[in-house]
Amino acid sequence: MHPKKARVLDELKIDNPVSVYSDKPFWIFFIAMFIFGFTFLQYFSTVPLYYRDVRLLTELDIGLLMGFNGFFIFVFEMPLIKWLEKPKNSKIKLVAFGLFLVALSFLVLNLTNWAGILIIGILFMTIGEMIAFPFSNAFAVERSKKGRAGQYMAMYAIAFSLSHIFSHNAGMQIIYQFGYEIAWYLITIFALIGVLILLLLKHLLNKEKEAHLKGLKNKKNIAA
Numbered sequence: 105m106h107p108k109k110a111r112v113l114d115e116l117k118i119d120n121p122v123s124v125y126s127d128k129p130f131w132i133f134f135i136a137m138f139i140f141g142f143t144f145l146q147y148f149s150t151v152p153l154y155y156r157d158v159r160l161l162t163e164l165d166i167g168l169l170m171g172f173n174g175f176f177i178f179v180f181e182m183p184l185i186k187w188l189e190k191p192k193n194s195k196i197k198l199v200a201f202g203l204f205l206v207a208l209s210f211l212v213l214n215l216t217n218w219a220g221i222l223i224i225g226i227l228f229m230t231i232g233e234m235i236a237f238p239f240s241n242a243f244a245v246e247r248s249k250k251g252r253a254g255q256y257m258a259m260y261a262i263a264f265s266l267s268h269i270f271s272h273n274a275g276m277q278i279i280y281q282f283g284y285e286i287a288w289y290l291i292t293i294f295a296l297i298g299v300l301i302l303l304l305l306k307h308l309l310n311k312e313k314e315a316h317l318k319g320l321k322n323k324k325n326i327a328a
Contacts, residue, residue, distance in 0.1 A: 122251030124259050129312065130247055132305045133196075133240075134263050139298030140203050140236055141267025142274070143291055146210070147173075147229060150275040154213070154284050159222060169222060173230045181234045188235065195243040196309065200302035202236025205229070207295035210288040 124130055147170075155161040155169065188198060209228035212221055241260070248256030278287045 124248075124251060124255040127247070127251065127256075129305055129308050130244075130256065130259070132301060132308065133243065133247075134259055136199070136203070136298045136301045136305065137240060137260065137263035138267050139294060139301070140199075140206070140240070141264040142271040143203070143206050143210075143295040143298070144229070144233060144236075145267055145271040146275050146291060147226075149272040150279055150284075150287065153279075155222065158284055159219065161222075169226055172223070173226055173233075176227070176230045177234055181238075184231075184234055185238055188239075194306060195239045195246070196302055196306045198239040199236045199243065200299050200306070202232040202234070202239070203295055203302065204299050205232030206236070207292045207299065208232075210295070211292045213288050214285050 152166050152170070155166045156163075161169075205228045209225045209232065212225045212228065215221060244256055244260040245253075275287065275291070278290060282290070
């Protein structure tokens, strides 16, 4: 018997693979992903408690709000990603925009006692999640092609693993010490720091690209 071989979709040999540990832009990305994970995961620990203790929602109400998140993703994620997935759109800028929306989702909770703000907040979070997760993963995959892919994807996963370790307890401790209102302001600021880090990363990537193009141009001139 001669079993069929799987077709190789992306065969790329790197002569001098780059280690993720020496890739400074990726480490900046790693920090930003930790911040994103830390912020996002509050929706699975501290935010439901806020709904119950401050907004006095029932378990059914909280379940419906969280269910709205899943339903919205199910219906709109693929069309949204398809619409945003264009060569002119920077993946890092899209991740930064997604994190910015997650930051807004916490800020709006302090603006009014109107119950509808909870829906607006979770809508901001959901859209931010829908944008940030796929494009951050795409950036990690794209970046991994210049070196050892396993290292890059492992570090991407570790960023979220670390946020899982620290986010829940840290969020609870902040609320215990300062209350929900101050906690949401602090988490918003933390997320906005992540946005600034991603914008810094975009600047570094632009410089890296310019240096690469300049190097290719010099090689062509020498060959000519």
